[in-house]
Amino acid sequence: xxxxxxxxxxxxxxxxxxxxxxxxxxxxxxxxxxxxxxxxxxxxxxxxxxxxxxxxxxxxxxxxxxxxxxxxxxxxxxxxxxxxxxxxxxxxxxxxxxxxxxxxxxxxxxxxxxxxxxxxxxxxxxxxxxxxxxxxxxxxxxxxxxxxxxxxxxxxxxxxxxxxxxxxxxxxxxxxxxxxxxxxxxxxxxxxxxxxxxxxxxxxxxxxxxxxxxxxxxxxxxxxxxxxxxxxxxxxxxxxxxxxxxxxxxxxxxxxxxxxxxxxxxxxxxxxxxxxxxxxxxxxxxxxxxxxxxxxxxxxxxxxxxxxxxxxxxxxxxxxxxxxxxxxxxxxxxxxxxxxxxxxxxxxxxxxxxxxxxxxxxxxxxxxxxxxxxxxxxxxxxxxxxxxxxxxxxxxxxxxxxxxx
Numbered sequence: 001x002x003x004x005x006x007x008x009x010x011x012x013x014x015x016x017x018x019x020x021x022x023x024x025x026x027x028x029x030x031x032x033x034x035x036x037x038x039x040x041x042x043x044x045x046x047x048x049x050x051x052x053x054x055x056x057x058x059x060x061x062x063x064x065x066x067x068x069x070x071x072x073x074x075x076x077x078x079x080x081x082x083x084x085x086x087x088x089x090x091x092x093x094x095x096x097x098x099x100x101x102x103x104x105x106x107x108x109x110x111x112x113x114x115x116x117x118x119x120x121x122x123x124x125x126x127x128x129x130x131x132x133x134x135x136x137x138x139x140x141x142x143x144x145x146x147x148x149x150x151x152x153x154x155x156x157x158x159x160x161x162x163x164x165x166x167x168x169x170x171x172x173x174x175x176x177x178x179x180x181x182x183x184x185x186x187x188x189x190x191x192x193x194x195x196x197x198x199x200x201x202x203x204x205x206x207x208x209x210x211x212x213x214x215x216x217x218x219x220x221x222x223x224x225x226x227x228x229x230x231x232x233x234x235x236x237x238x239x240x241x242x243x244x245x246x247x248x249x250x251x252x253x254x255x256x257x258x259x260x261x262x263x264x265x266x267x268x269x270x271x272x273x274x275x276x277x278x279x280x281x282x283x284x285x286x287x288x289x290x291x292x293x294x295x296x297x298x299x300x301x302x303x304x305x306x307x308x309x310x311x312x313x314x315x316x317x318x319x320x321x322x323x324x325x326x327x328x329x330x331x332x333x334x335x336x337x338x339x340x341x342x343x344x345x346x347x348x349x350x351x352x353x354x355x356x357x358x359x360x361x362x363x364x365x366x367x368x369x370x371x372x373x374x375x376x377x378x379x380x381x382x383x384x385x386x387x388x389x390x391x392x393x394x395x396x397x398x399x400x401x402x403x404x405x
Contacts, residue, residue: 036256041106068351071122075200078199125352142275223392224352229359231360236385239363240368
């Protein structure tokens with residue numbers, strides 16, 4: 001924690017949480033906004049469904065690859081320069097997407113978007129731990145998750161409206177405008193939270209040694225799996241939204257917001273409760289509650305899809321409740337991951353994000369296209385991702401220390 005933290009931010013704590021949430025939301029926001037325009041982009045560029053799926057997987061793999069470096073750069077050069085550089089590249093990449101004449105160019109600029117969008121998410125976590133002790137950090141992390149939930153809820157609504165009333169190019173011009181506004185806001189208000197005494201040398205040998213120490217830690221990697229893989233139980237449905245909502249539930253592009261609204265409401269509710277519980281119950285108990293909620297909901301989701309024809313009025317509810325359980329436990333696990341390397345929290349955040357993003361990219365590029373055409377397969381795959389997270393947590397739980405409530 002920065003010893004001068006109390007002097008760096010004079011505004012209300014919720015305002016810092018809102019600013020950091022905007023950084024974290026940029027990645028998922030740029031996914032959700034263009035999903036309703038999938039079919040229109042394909043028609044306009046003469047792209048196949050597989051090629052359109054590549055616009056997602058290229059983004060996610062770019063996101064995962066650069067996540068390895070955002071945090072390490074922030075440990076050496078400071079949090080603020082890395083954030084501003086990432087947002088600037090994202091803005092230019094969004095302009096490139098809007099001007100793309102072929103599907104190949106769109107895939108390339110989407111990869112560049114992904115490579116730059118992760119800077120905000122990775123560095124914002126490190127900033128929180130720079131500024132606050134554990135219990136307060138959990139409260140702020142929960143506030144960030146709440147604010148973070150607002151943007152993805154409205155993103156498909158905005159994207160669907162822009163697509164219906166203009167065309168798909170305008171969606172990416174809109175993302176460029178969001179990037180420019182966010183760059184200005186962070187240039188104006190974001191302080192440098194990394195203390196000079198905590199900066200790490202930017203040299204190959206120390207960087208490789210830090211990566212090796214974290215990457216070789218079974219405890220760290222298992223914690224990263226416990227926090228990142230269960231997210232795909234929900235994210236699988238986001239990636240499959242054009243088919244899941246359009247074909248299985250027979251919703252139009254402008255009706256996609258119901259899915260995102262309920263899902264984000266679950267995230268916001270779980271994050272709010274997580275903040276309320278900070279310092280009141282043991283962290284391991286809070287994590288256990290989240291996993292239990294997700295497990296019960298996942299089993300019910302499988303049973304319902306086996307027994308009934310999917311209908312929007314019930315098929316969306318399990319995903320929202322799953323999101324609630326995930327948001328209840330993930331702020332706690334994330335902080336535990338960061339505290340595995342207190343001297344290199346940026347690098348720890350990078351590696352944690354890399355593990356989760358690599359899993360997201362695998363789901364987007366390979367798993368979602370295989371299972372999206374069956375609601376039973378979607379439900380079973382979601383349960384499988386949760387099972388991986390539960391197994392990882394069950395293995396690492398006895399080895400992890402927790403701050404006293």
